Amino acid sequence: MNRREFIKIAGVGAGSLAFATPLFDFSKEEILAPDAHPGMYSKRTPTYCEICFWKCAGWVHTNDKGQIWKITGNNDDPHSNGRLCPRGTGGVGMYTDEDRLKTPLIRTGERGKQVFREATWDEAFTYIADGLKKIAEEHGPECVALFTHGSGGKYFGDLIKAYGSKNIAAPSYAQCRGPREVGFIATYGEGVQSPERVDIRDTRCLVLIGSHFGENMHNGPVQEIAQATGKGATIITVDPRFSTVASKSKFWLPIKPATDMALLLAWMHVIINEDLYDKEYIEKYAYGFEDLKAHVAQMTPEWAYGITTIKPEVIRETAREMANASPRVIVHPGRHVTWYGDDTQRLRAVAMLNALLGSWGRRGGYYYPAKVSFKSFPHPAFPKPARSWKDAFPGKYKLAGLALASGICDATVPSSERDCSFKGWIVNGTNLIHTLPNQENTLKAIDALDLMVVIDTMPMEITGYADVILPECTYLERYDNIRVGPHREPTIALRMPAAKPKYNTKPAWWMAKGIAEKMGLGHYFAWKDIEEKLEWELKQVGSSLEEMKRLGVKKFQRDDDDPLYPMEDLDDFEFYTNTGKIELYSTAMEDEGYDPLPKYTAHEEPPYGYYRLIYGRAPMHTFSRTANNPNLTDLMDENSVWVNPKVAQEWDLKNGQYLWLENQDGVVSKTPIKVRITERIRFDSVYMVHGFGHTNNKLTRAYGRGASDADLITKVHIDPVMGGTGMRGNFVTFRFEAGKELSS
Amino acid sequence: MRYAMAVDTQKCVGCNDCVVACQTENDVPIGHCRDWIVEVTTGTYPDLGLEIRSERCNHCANAPCVRTCPTEASHYAAGGIVLVEEDECIGCKACITSCPYDARFIHPEGYVDKCTFCIHRVEKGQNPACVSVCPTHAMIFGNLDDPNSDISKAMATRKWKSLIPEAGTEPKVFYLL
Numbered sequence: 001m002n003r004r005e006f007i008k009i010a011g012v013g014a015g016s017l018a019f020a021t022p023l024f025d026f027s028k029e030e031i032l033a034p035d036a037h038p039g040m041y042s043k044r045t046p047t048y049c050e051i052c053f054w055k056c057a058g059w060v061h062t063n064d065k066g067q068i069w070k071i072t073g074n075n076d077d078p079h080s081n082g083r084l085c086p087r088g089t090g091g092v093g094m095y096t097d098e099d100r101l102k103t104p105l106i107r108t109g110e111r112g113k114q115v116f117r118e119a120t121w122d123e124a125f126t127y128i129a130d131g132l133k134k135i136a137e138e139h140g141p142e143c144v145a146l147f148t149h150g151s152g153g154k155y156f157g158d159l160i161k162a163y164g165s166k167n168i169a170a171p172s173y174a175q176c177r178g179p180r181e182v183g184f185i186a187t188y189g190e191g192v193q194s195p196e197r198v199d200i201r202d203t204r205c206l207v208l209i210g211s212h213f214g215e216n217m218h219n220g221p222v223q224e225i226a227q228a229t230g231k232g233a234t235i236i237t238v239d240p241r242f243s244t245v246a247s248k249s250k251f252w253l254p255i256k257p258a259t260d261m262a263l264l265l266a267w268m269h270v271i272i273n274e275d276l277y278d279k280e281y282i283e284k285y286a287y288g289f290e291d292l293k294a295h296v297a298q299m300t301p302e303w304a305y306g307i308t309t310i311k312p313e314v315i316r317e318t319a320r321e322m323a324n325a326s327p328r329v330i331v332h333p334g335r336h337v338t339w340y341g342d343d344t345q346r347l348r349a350v351a352m353l354n355a356l357l358g359s360w361g362r363r364g365g366y367y368y369p370a371k372v373s374f375k376s377f378p379h380p381a382f383p384k385p386a387r388s389w390k391d392a393f394p395g396k397y398k399l400a401g402l403a404l405a406s407g408i409c410d411a412t413v414p415s416s417e418r419d420c421s422f423k424g425w426i427v428n429g430t431n432l433i434h435t436l437p438n439q440e441n442t443l444k445a446i447d448a449l450d451l452m453v454v455i456d457t458m459p460m461e462i463t464g465y466a467d468v469i470l471p472e473c474t475y476l477e478r479y480d481n482i483r484v485g486p487h488r489e490p491t492i493a494l495r496m497p498a499a500k501p502k503y504n505t506k507p508a509w510w511m512a513k514g515i516a517e518k519m520g521l522g523h524y525f526a527w528k529d530i531e532e533k534l535e536w537e538l539k540q541v542g543s544s545l546e547e548m549k550r551l552g553v554k555k556f557q558r559d560d561d562d563p564l565y566p567m568e569d570l571d572d573f574e575f576y577t578n579t580g581k582i583e584l585y586s587t588a589m590e591d592e593g594y595d596p597l598p599k600y601t602a603h604e605e606p607p608y609g610y611y612r613l614i615y616g617r618a619p620m621h622t623f624s625r626t627a628n629n630p631n632l633t634d635l636m637d638e639n640s641v642w643v644n645p646k647v648a649q650e651w652d653l654k655n656g657q658y659l660w661l662e663n664q665d666g667v668v669s670k671t672p673i674k675v676r677i678t679e680r681i682r683f684d685s686v687y688m689v690h691g692f693g694h695t696n697n698k699l700t701r702a703y704g705r706g707a708s709d710a711d712l713i714t715k716v717h718i719d720p721v722m723g724g725t726g727m728r729g730n731f732v733t734f735r736f737e738a739g740k741e742l743s744s
Numbered sequence: 745m746r747y748a749m750a751v752d753t754q755k756c757v758g759c760n761d762c763v764v765a766c767q768t769e770n771d772v773p774i775g776h777c778r779d780w781i782v783e784v785t786t787g788t789y790p791d792l793g794l795e796i797r798s799e800r801c802n803h804c805a806n807a808p809c810v811r812t813c814p815t816e817a818s819h820y821a822a823g824g825i826v827l828v829e830e831d832e833c834i835g836c837k838a839c840i841t842s843c844p845y846d847a848r849f850i851h852p853e854g855y856v857d858k859c860t861f862c863i864h865r866v867e868k869g870q871n872p873a874c875v876s877v878c879p880t881h882a883m884i885f886g887n888l889d890d891p892n893s894d895i896s897k898a899m900a901t902r903k904w905k906s907l908i909p910e911a912g913t914e915p916k917v918f919y920l921l
Contacts, residue, residue, distance in 0.1 A: 070768040072877070083879050086761040092768060214757030219879055226755045226880035242785075244757050247794035254790040619759035631767060634774045635760045644789065679789045 042069065045498040046552030048079075048483045050150055050475035051087040051094065052622045053172065053194060054219050055483050056080030057553045058088060060476055060498035068092050068476060068499055076553040078220070078487045079195060085217040086620045086635065093631035094474045095499065099700050100457055101471035102503035111446060114464045114698070121506065121514065124468050129518040131451035131467070132163060135424045141165045142387040144424035144451075145408045149435075151480040151495070152455060152472060152508025153428050159512040160426065161382040162524035167389045167422075169403035171435040174724050180333045182399050182722045183347030186586045188360055189576030191401075193369060193486055198330050199565075200224035202364040205325030207236045207318075209260055209350070211334045214244035217619040218335070234325070236318050238263065241614065241642070241687050242680035251318050257612050257685055258340055258603040258728065259308040264349040265600055266304035267319045269296040271356050274316075276323035278358030284570050286355055287577075288585025288596075295597045307600070326357040328364025341717025341726035344399070345598040348586065352598075355582045361567030368566055369486035370558045375540045377533045379524045392418055397723035398592045404723040406436055406716075412445035424451040428508065429472075431624035433461035434691070437713040437727050455508060459698035460624055470511050473501035479509070479530040482537060482548075488564060490556040492541065494534075494548035509533075594721050603717075603729060605684075610664060610731035611647065612685040615709040623691045627702035638706035640676035642687040648677040651734055661686075661732040663712040668735065670695055673707035686732060746805075746888040747823035747861055748916040749875070750898050751798050755882035758783055758796040762874035762883070769862065769873035776849050778859040779874055798874065798883065801826060801847040801859035802907065802915030809839035809848065817856070823887070824916065825863050830855040844911045861885070888916070 044059040049071075057077035061069045071091050075082035084091075104124035109115025119127075135143055141164030146156050148170055157168045173181075181191035192198075200206060201224040213222050225245070229235065235249035238260065246252040255263060271277050272293050282289050301312035308315075322329045331353045337343050351360075359365025389403050392411035397404065409432070412422035425446075436442050446452060446465045454466035463469050472478075476498050483493040501507070513525040527533035535545045543554055558564065566573050574580045578587040590596040606612050620635040621627070641661065643653060653659070658672040671693045681687050692706030717726030758781045766778050779800035786793040803826045809818045810826060817832035818839050828839075828848075833855035840848045840856065851857040862872035866885075870876065875883040886895035898904075903921040 070765075083877050084761070085879055086759050086764045089761055089768065089877055090764040214759065217759050217879070222757065222759075223879050223881075226757075226882070230755070242789070242792045242794065244794070244796070247792070247796075248754065248757075252790070252792075619757065619761075620764070630774050631764055634767070634777075635763060678785060679787065679792055680785060680794075682789065 045496055046074065046493070046549060047071070047475060047495045047498065048493045049084065049088040049091060051091050051626060052218075053149075054079055055485065055493070056084055056088055056219050057483065057493040058084050059552060062498055066499065068095055071476075074493075074552045076491075076551070076555060077493065078489060078491060079485065080219055081223055083219070083223065085219045085222070087217065087622055087626055087632060088219070090620065090626075090629060090631035090635070091476065093629035094457065094626075095476045095502070097458065097628055097630060099459065099628055099698060100474075100503065100505070101459055101463070101469060102505065103471060104504070105466075105469040107467050111465045112443075114696070116469065119468075121504075124470060125515050125518045127468050128451070128453055128515055132424060132519065135450055136164065139420055139423050140386065142167065142385045143420055143422050144426070145169060145389065145403075145422050146426045146428065147171065147405055147408070147430055147432060148428040149430035150428065151475070154481050155509045155512035156426055156428050156455065158379070158524060159516050159521070162516060162521040163519065164383045164385055166385050167403055167408060169389070169405040169408050171405040171430055171432070173402040174400075174404035174406045174722075175338055175435060175437070175727075176336045178338070178400070178402065178722055179343035179719055179724045180335070180337050180347045181401060182344045184333065184351045185401065186344075186348055186399070186588050187351035187355065187577075187583055192333050195220055195485060195487060196333070196335070197366050197369045197486070198332060199364050199367045200330060201227050202328060203228050203325070203330050204233050204328040204364060205236065205322050205330070206233060207238070207322060207329070207331040208245060208249075209238045209332070209334060210339075211332055212239065212241075212243040212245060212616050214248075215619055216335070216617040234321060236321060240682040240685050241616075251314070251321065253310050253314060253318065254682060256307070256309045257614065257682070258605075261342065261346050261349060261598065261600045262299070262304045262307040263310060263315065264346065264353055265296050265299040265598070266301050266315050267322070268292065268349070268353055268356060269299045270301060270316050270319035271323055271353070272296060274320070274323075276320065276326075277356040278326055280570060281327070281358035281567065282356065285567065285573065285575070285582045287579040287581035287583050291585040292352065292597060299600075307602075322357055325364075327359045327362040329357050329359050330354070330365055331357070331359075338719070338724040339726050339728040340603050341719050341724075341729070342601055343719050343724050343726060344721040345595060348589075349598045352584050355584060358567075360582065361565055361573070363565050363568060367488060367564050368562070369488065370490045370562055370564075371486040372484050372490040372492050372541055372556050374482065374484045374492070375537060377527050377536050379526060382524070387420070393723070397721070399588070399594075400722040405432070406725045407723050409436055409442055409445045412448055413441065414448050421448065423449060425449055426453045426455070427462055427466070428455045429625075431460040431462045434624050434708055434710040437710065437716045437725050439711065440714070455511065457505070458625075458628060459696050461694065461696050464696060471503065471505045472511070473505035473507055477501040477505070478507035479534065480507070482534060489558060491553055492543070492548070492556075493553045494545075496549060589721070592721075606731040607664065610733045612728065613661075613663070613709060613712055613730045613732045614685050614687045614728065615690045616687065618689045621689070621691050624694070627691055627694055628699040630701065633701045637701065638674060639689040639692040640674040640706070642676050642678050642681040644681050644683040645677050645679060646683050648675070653677065653734070660735045660738055661707060661712055662735045663714060664731045665714045667712060667714050668738065669693065669707040669711050671704050671707045672738070745823040746916065747803065747825055747866065748886065748888045748895055748918065749861070749872070750884045750895050750904065750918045750920050752882045752884070752898075752920040753795050753797055754920065755880040756796045756798055757880055759879065761877050761879060762798045765873045765877040766859070769865075770860070772857070773852055776851070776857070778857065797919055799845070799847075799907070800874070800917060802845055802913065802917045803859075803861060805914035805916060806912060808842035808844070808913060812838040812842040814838065821863060823866070825861045825866075827860055827863065828856050828858060830857075844908050844913065845915075
C-alpha cells in the first residue's frame with residue numbers, strides 16, 4: 001500500500017480515528033506503532049542532520065518496507081526544538097539522488113577531465129596508502145593536508161595525525177567565520193563558537209549587520225528571532241539589500257556596502273558621548289575605555305553619514321534603541337564575515353559595541369555555553385609533526401587560531417621561497433573549487449599535487465580533479481561520532497543508519513580505519529567497529545548506545561558553578577585576556593603589531609558600469625551540498641542575479657533574461673544567469689545566491705543551472721591578522737554573449 | 745467543527761519548509777506541490793515592504809470546485825475539509841478552472857490532487873505536516889467553532905485577511921498581518 005492510498009482510506013473514515021493511540025511507543029527501542037491502517041507501520045531511528053553545520057537532531061521515519069519516508073525534528077534537541085529547516089526536511093533527497101557517487105574510482109585521464117575507472121575498495125586503499133607512504137618518504141608526512149567540512153572529517157583527521165601531519169583545515173575558518181572568532185577572542189578571551197552563543201530568545205533588540213537570517217536558515221536563531229519578536233523585541237538590520245529579515249525589522253539601514261566599520265564606530269561614539277553605555281559593567285570588566293573614548297571622539301554620525309549614506313539621526317536613533325534594550329541586546333557577529341580584509345577589526349568593533357551595551361555574559365545578550373565533557377576512544381599518542389602549515393607564512397597571520405584552507409592551498413603552489421610545498425590533499429565533503437576564492441590559484445595548486453583523494457557523497461567539481469574518489473554513504477545510512485555541541489544546556493546526540501548504504505558506498509569511519517590498517521597504523525583505530533567505539537564513549541558519560549537509540553538526544557545538567565549568564569549580577573570574573581578584562585583596547589593585537597583599536601579604512605569602489613558582487617544564501621540550499629538534491633532543487637533549481645530597476649533600465653535588461661557576468665579582471669561567469677529586477681537591491685550592487693553554476697555534468701539537475709559567484713571572486717583581500725580571505729571586493733558588469741567582448 | 749489555518753505573515757520567512765514537508769509527508773511527486781510560497785514586494789528602494797505567504801487550498805466553505813465537479817469527487821469531509829476522492833475523479837479539470845487560487849493540479853496518475861489539510865494527521869490530533877515543521881511557528885491550525893482554540897484567539901486579536909474574498913468562496917486559510 002502506498003502512502004496516497006493510505007490517505008484516502010483515512011479520509012473515508014473521517015472522524016472515527018480522532019485521537020487514536022499515540023504514534024510512537026517511547027518505551028521501546030524500535031518504535032513501532034500501528035498507523036491508521038493495519039499493516040501500515042513506521043519506525044524511527046535517530047539522526048542529526050548533515051546538510052549544514054547546525055547539526056539538528058531528528059528522527060528518520062521508515063515505512064513498513066524499510067524505505068525512508070520522512071525526517072522530522074527531535075523535540076529534546078536545543079538545535080532544532082523538534083523542527084527541522086527545509087534542508088533537513090528535504091534531507092531524504094540526499095539519499096535518493098540517483099547521481100550519487102556509487103563506487104570507488106581511480107583516475108585514468110587528465111586531472112579535471114572526469115575520466116575514471118571503477119575500483120574495489122582494496123585497490124583504492126592500496127593506491128592511497130602507497131601514495132601517502134611515497135610522500136612521507138620523499139617530503140615528510142607534514143606535506144599532506146586534510147580539507148574538511150562535516151562529520152567524516154574527524155576520522156580522516158585522526159588518520160593524518162597518525163600518519164604525522166596536523167594540517168587540518170576547514171574552509172569554514174578562513175573563508176567564513178574565522179575573523180569573528182579572532183575578533184571576539186581578542187576582546188573577551190573567548191570566541192563566539194558554533195552554534196553561536198547568542199541569547200536571541202530573550203533579547204529585546206537584535207542588530208544584524210549583513211546577516212540574512214531566514215534566507216540563511218540557521219535553524220535555532222531563525223526560530224528564536226520569531227520567538228523574540230513575538231515578545232516585542234526589535235530588529236535593526238544593516239544591509240544594502242532588503243533581505244527577508246530586513247522586512248521584519250523596525251529599522252532597516254540600507255548602507256553603502258563596505259562601510260560598516262564607520263557605522264560601528266559612530267554607534268560607539270553616540271553611546272559613549274550620550275552616556276548610554278553600561279557604566280557599572282564597563283567599570284567592573286573593561287580595559288581601555290578612555291582610549292576608546294578618545295579614539296571615537298571625532299567619529300560622529302555626521303562623519304559616518306558621508307561614508308555610509310545612513311542619516312545621522314538614524315544612526316543616533318538606532319544607537320538609542322540598542323541602549324534602551326541594554327543589556328538585553330545583541331549586536332550579532334554574523335557567520336560568513338570574510339568580506340573586505342579588515343574583517344577581524346570589524347568584528348572587534350562588533351565585540352566592543354556589545355561590551356559598551358553590557359550584553360556579554362548577560363541574559364538576552366551572549367550566554368556562556370556548556371558542553372558535555374566527552375572522552376574519545378583511547379588511542380596511542382599521535383607522532384609530533386616537524387612542521388606545520390604556519391611555517392610557510394613566517395611573521396604572517398599571527399592570530400590565526402586554526403589552519404587556513406586558503407593558506408594551505410597557497411603553500412601547495414610550488415615556490416622557490418619555500419623548502420617544502422604540500423604534495424598531498426585529502427578533501428572530505430568540501431567542493432574546494434567553489435569554496436576557495438581565486439580558482440586559477442586552486443587549480444595551480446592541484447596541478448602540483450602528487451596525490452589527491454576526495455571523499456564525498458556526490459560528484460562535484462572537485463571530484464573531477466581527484467586521483468582517487470571514495471564514495472561516502474549519506475548521513476541517513478551511517479553512524480558518526482556523537483554530536484557534542486555547546487549550548488545553553490549540554491546535550492549529546494546520536495546519528496545511526498536508518499537504511500543500508502545504497503550502492504557500493506561506505507561510511508567515513510570505515511574508510512579511515514581501512515586506510516590506516518593498510519598503512520600499518522591500525523592501532524590508532526583500536527576499535528572493532530563504530531558501535532564498539534560509540535558504546536565505550538557513551539559509557540564514560542553514563543549512557544549507552546541502547547539508550548541513545550531510544551532517545552536520540554540526551555540532556556545533561558549544567559554544573560552549578562558554571563552560570564549561563566556570569567555577568568548578570570556583576571559578579572567577579574576573570575576573562576582569558578592578557579589583562580583579565582574585556583579588552584576594549586586589545587593588548588594582544590598591539591603585541592602582534594596590529595591596531596589595538598579598530599580604524600575605518602575606505603575600500604575600493606566599483607568602477608563605472610560595474611556593481612559590487614554580493615552573495616548569500618537561500619533557505620533551501622547549503623552550498624554545493626544540496627545543489628542536486630531532488631527535493632530541494634524542486635524548490636529552487638537555479639539562482640538569479642538581483643538588479644535594481646534603475647540599473648536594469650540603464651542596461652535595458654528584462655526580467656528573466658539570461659546573461660553572463662564579467663568581473664573587474666575580465667573573468668566571465670562560466671554559465672549564464674537569469675536577471676531578477678527588484679527594488680530589494682541597492683543600485684551600486686548586484687546579489688546572487690551562492691552554490692549554483694555547477695559545471696560537472698554528472699550532476700544532472702544542477703549542471704549548468706545558474707551561475708557561480710565563486711567563478712567571479714578573483715580578487716581576494718587577505719586579513720593580515722588571521723589570513724581570512726575577503727571576498728566582497730569584486731565588481732561585475734553584464735555581458736550578453738559568452739566569451740566575446742561587449743560592443744558598447 | 746470548522747477546520748481552518750492562519751499564516752502569520754510577520755513570522756513567515758518563506759523558507760519553503762512547509763512545501764518540502766508536505767511533499768515528503770504526502771508523497772507528492774517531485775515537480776508538483778500542494779502548498780507554495782508567495783512573496784510580494786511593495787514600494788521603491790529604500791521605502792520597501794515585503795509580504796511572504798505560505799499558500800495552499802483554502803478549503804472554502806463555498807467551494808467552486810465542489811460545485812463544478814461533475815462526479816462529486818470533490819467533496820466536503822469532516823470539519824469542512826475539501827477533499828478529492830481520486831477514484832471518482834475523471835480528470836476533467838473543471839475544478840482546476842473554477843478554483844480562483846490555482847490550488848489544484850493533475851497528479852501524474854491522472855486525478856486531481858491538492859492540499860488535504862493532512863486529514864490523516866488531523867484525525868490523530870496532530871497538526872498538518874506544514875504546521876508541524878514550520879521553524880518560526882508561523883502557522884496555526886485549528887477549529888474556528890472553538891473560541892478557545894489558538895486559531896480563534898489569533899483571529900480575534902490580530903488583523904487578518906483572506907485571499908480574493910470578493911470571489912465569495914469563504915476561504916478558511918487566513919493571513920495574519
